[in-house]
Amino acid sequence: MDKHGPKVHRPPSSYQNHKRTSNDTLSANPVHKSFRPNQGGPTLCPPESSASSRQTLSTMRQLYEKDFPVYKQPVEVGSFSLDSERRFFNDARQIRYYVEPPPRPKFDLRDGYKDRFVKRDDGVKEKLDHILRWILANKSKLQSSVAAASSSPALGVDIVTWRGHLTKLLTTPYETREGWLLAATLFRGTLYLSEVETEASRLDRVNCNERHQEMMYWGYKFEQYLCADDIKGSPNPGGVVNTNEAFCTVVQTKLADHKLLFSGEVDCRDRGPKAPAAPACYVELKTSAEICTPKQRSNFHRFKLLKWWAQSFLPGVPRIVAGFRDPDGLVIGTETIHISKISHLIKNESNCWKPTVCMNFCCEFLSFVRTVVREDNPRVVHLFSWDPHQDVTYSVHRDSTYCFLPPWYVEGMTSSSTSPH
Ligand code: A3P
Numbered sequence: 416m417d418k419h420g421p422k423v424h425r426p427p428s429s430y431q432n433h434k435r436t437s438n439d440t441l442s443a444n445p446v447h448k449s450f451r452p453n454q455g456g457p458t459l460c461p462p463e464s465s466a467s468s469r470q471t472l473s474t475m476r477q478l479y480e481k482d483f484p485v486y487k488q489p490v491e492v493g494s495f496s497l498d499s500e501r502r503f504f505n506d507a508r509q510i511r512y513y514v515e516p517p518p519r520p521k522f523d524l525r526d527g528y529k530d531r532f533v534k535r536d537d538g539v540k541e542k543l544d545h546i547l548r549w550i551l552a553n554k555s556k557l558q559s560s561v562a563a564a565s566s567s568p569a570l571g572v573d574i575v576t577w578r579g580h581l582t583k584l585l586t587t588p589y590e591t592r593e594g595w596l597l598a599a600t601l602f603r604g605t606l607y608l609s610e611v612e613t614e615a616s617r618l619d620r621v622n623c624n625e626r627h628q629e630m631m632y633w634g635y636k637f638e639q640y641l642c643a644d645d646i647k648g649s650p651n652p653g654g655v656v657n658t659n660e661a662f663c664t665v666v667q668t669k670l671a672d673h674k675l676l677f678s679g680e681v682d683c684r685d686r687g688p689k690a691p692a693a694p695a696c697y698v699e700l701k702t703s704a705e706i707c708t709p710k711q712r713s714n715f716h717r718f719k720l721l722k723w724w725a726q727s728f729l730p731g732v733p734r735i736v737a738g739f740r741d742p743d744g745l746v747i748g749t750e751t752i753h754i755s756k757i758s759h760l761i762k763n764e765s766n767c768w769k770p771t772v773c774m775n776f777c778c779e780f781l782s783f784v785r786t787v788v789r790e791d792n793p794r795v796v797h798l799f800s801w802d803p804h805q806d807v808t809y810s811v812h813r814d815s816t817y818c819f820l821p822p823w824y825v826e827g828m829t830s831s832s833t834s835p836h
C-alpha cells in the first residue's frame with residue numbers, strides 16, 4: 416500500500432493515481448450552456464442558479480483525450496447471490512469455479528437451447544433493488560467505516576449503481592447506435608443511478624428474432640462448459656442453463672473525487688490454491704465469432720474489446736477467457752485475455768478507442784450529474800438522456816413513475832434497524 420492509501424497501478428492498462436492538471440480542465444470543458452429541450456416532455460430546467468451554467472454535456476471524444484484520471488484499485492466490500500427464482504441472498508452461494516478448457520475444445524453452444532434453458536424475464540425491471548437489499552443488509556458495516564471519516568455522507572459513498580450502467584458510460588464516446596436513459600436520485604447525500612429502458616431498446620427486446628434469441632443463449636452455455644458449482648467439481652454440460660441465477664460482487668473504488676459503490680455479476684473465480692483475493696481471482700467469460708481475416712481482427716479490437724475492457728476494468732477483474740465459435744455455434748478455441756494488456760493489443764489499430772477517453776467521460780458525467788442534482792429527495796428523479804451524436808440532456812420528474820428508490824429502502828435507511836428485504 417502506498418502513501419495514497421489503497422494500492423494503485425499505472426495507466427492506461429490498469430489503475431493509477433494521477434491527478435489531472437488544471438490545464439486539462441481549462442483546455443477542454445465539455446459542459447456547454449446550450450440547452451436542448453426534449454419535446455413534449457416534463458419539466459426541463461435547472462431550477463437553481465448554481466446549475467444554470469451546466470445544462471448539457473458533450474460526448475465528443477477529443478474533449479476527453481486527457482491524462483488518465485485517478486481510478487483506485489477496486490476493493491470488494493461484499494457479494495450477494497440470486498437464485499433460480501431470482502431471490503436475493505446476502506452470501507456467495509451462487510459462486511462458480513473456473514475449470515480450464517481442453518486445448519482443442521468442441522463446445523456445442525446450441526445444445527440444450529430448446530429443452531434445458533430457463534430464461535430470466537427481462538421484462539421485469541429490478542432497477543437497483545438487489546443492490547439496495549445488499550446495502551440494507553450491510554448497513555451497519557458500511558456505516559461503521561463512515562464513522563471513522565465523519566465528513567463523508569451517511570453511506571460513505573457518492574454514487575451507487577450497477578457496474579453495467581458505468582460500462583455504458585465508459586463506452587458512450589464511441590457508441591454510434593444505442594442511446595441510454597439514466598435516472599438519478601439524491602438521497603441522504605448519496606446519488607443513486609438507475610437505468611431506464613429506452614423505447615428503442617424495448618422494441619429490440621420484444622421483437623428479438625429467433626436466431627438472436629438463440630445467440631444470446633450461447634454466452635451462458637459457454638459459461639456452463641467452463642464452470643463448476645463446487646470447488647472440487649467438474650462442469651456439467653448436461654444440466655439446465657438458468658439465467659436467473661447470479662453471483663454479484665460489490666466493490667468500492669474512487670474515480671477522481673467520486674467515491675463509487677457498485678455491483679456487477681461475476682461469471683466465476685479461480686479455484687487454485689494460489690488464487691489472489693477478490694476481485695483479482697475473478698474470471699470473465701466471453702464468446703465471440705472466430706477471427707479469420709485481418710478485417711475481423713481489427714473489428715474485434717475496435718468494437719468488442721472496448722466493451723470487454725470497460726466491463727472488467729471497472730470492478731478490477733483481471734482476465735477474460737474468450738471462446739471463439741464458428742457460425743454453427745461450436746467453440747473451437749479459447750484464449751485468455753489479460754485486461755492490463757488490452758491497451759497494447761489495440762495500439763496499432765487506427766481509429767481505435769482510448770481507455771483515457773472512456774474514463775474521463777465517465778468522470779465528467781458524474782461531476783455533471785452531481786452539479787445538476789442538488790435536491791436530496793427520494794421522490795425526485797433527474798432523468799439523463801443521451802442519443803448518439805447528441806449531447807447529454809436531462810429533465811426533472813417529481814413523484815413520477817421514474818422514482819426508483821422503494822419505500823422499504825427509504826424507511827430502512829431512515830430507521831435505526833435493518834429491513835427484512
Ligand atoms: P457473451 O459475453 O459470451 O456474449 P456476460 O458476458 O456479461 O457475463 O453475459 C453473459 C451472456 O449474456 C453473454 O455472453 C450473452 O450471451 C448474454 N448477453 C449479455 N448481455 C447481452 C446483450 N446486451 N445482448 C445479448 N446478449 C447478451
Ligand code: MG
Nearest residue numbers: 682699700701
Ligand atoms: Mg461473461
